[in-house]
Amino acid sequence: MTTCAIEPGGTAAPAGPAPRPEGPEEPAGPRDPAGPEGRPEGRSDGSAPDAAGAGESPAPETGAVAAEGSRTAPGPPAVDGDAEAEADGQAGPEGEGGPVAPGAGIEGAAVPAAVPAPPPLPPVPAPGPEFTGFALAADGSYAARLAGEGEARYPERWTLDGPEPYAVPLPMEQPEEADSELLALADGRVLIHRRVAGRHLFALLYPSGAAGGPRTGELALGGIEAAGLSRVRLLPPAPDGRSSYALAVGRDSTEIWCLTGEAAADGPRRLTAVPGDCAGGIWLDRAGRTLALDRTDRQGDGRTRTVAVDLAGEAETAPLLQIGEDSEDRLLLADPDSGLLLIRSDAPGEPRLGWGVLGSPRPVRFPECLRPVGADAVPFAVQPGQVLMPEGCAVAMRLGDGGVGLWRPVDKHLFRLGAPAGWLGGTGLWTREGVLRLPYALPGAACGVVRLTVPQVPPEVRVAAVAAATRPVPLQQAPLAGR
Template identity: 60%
Template sequence: MPACAIEPPAENATDAADGADEETCGGAAYEEETYGGVAYEEGTPGGAADAPCVITAGGTYAARLALDARADAWFPERWTLDGPEPYAVPLPAHQPEEPGTEVQPMGDGRVLVRRFVAGRHAFSLLYPTDPGTGELPLGAVECRDEGTRLRLLSPAPCGERAYALAVGRHSTAVWQVAGGAFGPEHLAEIPGRCSGGVWLDHTGRMLALDREVGGRTKTVVVDLERGGEVSPLLQIAAESDDRLLLADSDSGLLLIASDAPSPGESRLGWGVLGSTLPVRFPESLRLPGRTLTPFAIQPGQMLLPEACAVALRIEGPFGSWVGVWRPAERRLHQLAAPDGWLAGSGLWTPDGVLRLPYATEAEPCGVARLTPPALAPPPEPACPEPEPEPVTPRPVPLQQAPFGRLVTN
């Protein structure tokens, strides 16, 4: 049985903000979660540039929790990214938001919000009206187990639905919280504690989760159209912790973190969905004293995983900047981030331009465009031959994924 129960919206709920929950949102101190590529702890306010910025899979809209410094109040903000210039629309509700409120843009321009209220996770859709903000309550999920944590998953590829992950003591539940007919819907209960959450197809059916069982973490695939059927995806070595960080359904490129090549040290690697080749762990993605977090893969590179550009957030003692890397290259390009970068967020255009959202006092809604160096031709072989990139002890069974196509290199 799930550790969380459904609380549907009121029968007479309307699109007006008056139908929203009237209780004051209380900020709960949860464990730190990685959401949208940014480590964010609920109940802890941060600067405007530190708040997660979530972008739809198609890149049309973004949403974040913005701070009104004059009133010292948080409010949801929607960004439109597909026009000639980006612009932001504030969506303040009838009361200020707690800093732990999660926001997520939908494909139709509305913004989903998750508020934690007295043990319940309440969901609503916000949209601009004239004047003010319209709010459509969707219902709530009440967690019976105090140890259960619930958070939104990354935007679904279809843009029409939204999902949440409720992590309990012994199992994890997947909920559809927007896009259904009757409010939140419990879709699957998975044994073990799960984290992450990466979509593997264009429809939002196949969800990859990093599941911890018996002290080890392996990535599994959950089929949301077959009652939450679970199958293994990433199992590098018996004693390794293996996680899937990013996936691109066009090329099949996967970004992976694992301690298989160096026990006690998590390394970044890459593989190809459907390939029998082993995962590789390039030395160029190993920077001592720095933390590298991939957050975007170049789309549209059909069957060309090695040519895909990957954007990474690089964190060091003096701040964050941007890294660009391609599997076909043996180097990591390091680029300065724009002032006010909403760190860990961005998207690629199919032709290889990296778009990074930023917010400053002078320009509260901006998108910087970075064009990294083009893919260089492979170098001529030299003597002696360079050391090969380390690989995993054995191939990853990615070709066993029930939805994957075979990609040969």
């Protein structure tokens, strides 16, 4: 079992609103291979699957903001990490004795430089109708969501790898249920999960490009019997962009099913069962071999800890996170390129966000700047391509108040930004160059992307010591030179 130490020093450490852009008319969607059509009847209502701050002053919004849009048309390695020496908890909280002001006569005192306030952003329209189920493909080329309202919902595919985003509706003869799940694949097809008459059914949707007009093709994949299962949900897209998986939670164990890809050539295939109730689902490598799950042991102590499952071998399961003897430890996000891990744990005495590096001997760190948001912030995107540089990876998170938080380990500062109007589902994608792309939908711009960058941390200035003033000497007592 991998364990993490508690590092001394006071902190427990485990071992802009979106503009309304204009754009050209929607281009035709890519033509995908056609397949068998049809969908089962008699879909029944099912409960929706389970879903996966004060403290710091808001930072100046100095990051660049832009928008683009268009009309609708083999065993796990050890977990520990901190590649930099951070003095979390070694000093008292700011306010004990009062912060040092500039010119206070203390040599070496560091104070942030004044940063001019950015110009106000233009107002934006109110958010549009409710949208649910926005899911990005592994490479960010496509996305899928349920559009519409109430009982008139339909799948919609977004294309994001072109000069500007555009959307292609994928309606069927019947509207979709609100609890239907979608997953975009890198080839442009959309996987849909429906609950129909006691079964969980899966199918691939694609625009067929028929001569008679836009038409949605459907390739039925098969299903999983719902008997004995409390819930079934799709996992995040596999790194290869083609394979997809689902978790089926039963009474005493959780089954992992492969739905598409080489392992599911003949339909959905059960790969393994993990004891306990599993949630989450984070890929730890680019090959899609190791999957991390947050497992709750209902038959044991009832605590939740992260385990790793080797899907390419014998589907063996091994512990990945155990920070404290009685702690709840969950893996929230991982970057296979740098090894950066984002963790939530109550090992420091309260739920805190921490970070580490996969396979590093260093302990997990719990930055003080993330303490105010540690209980409810949800990281959703990490900057890729930062090989061997986890400290420089930019992380985006959805804050408890609905805003966006931007953070890098090297900065030791959390930037808080307002969420763009119409932001979809708290999702987004980083580019290798450090640009965060957030999808949004508004009545006048039903398919758009806002681009953000991490602002610069205000530089520190050093306050020189002030020399003590010399007592004036009366003229009568002044020494007379030359006598």
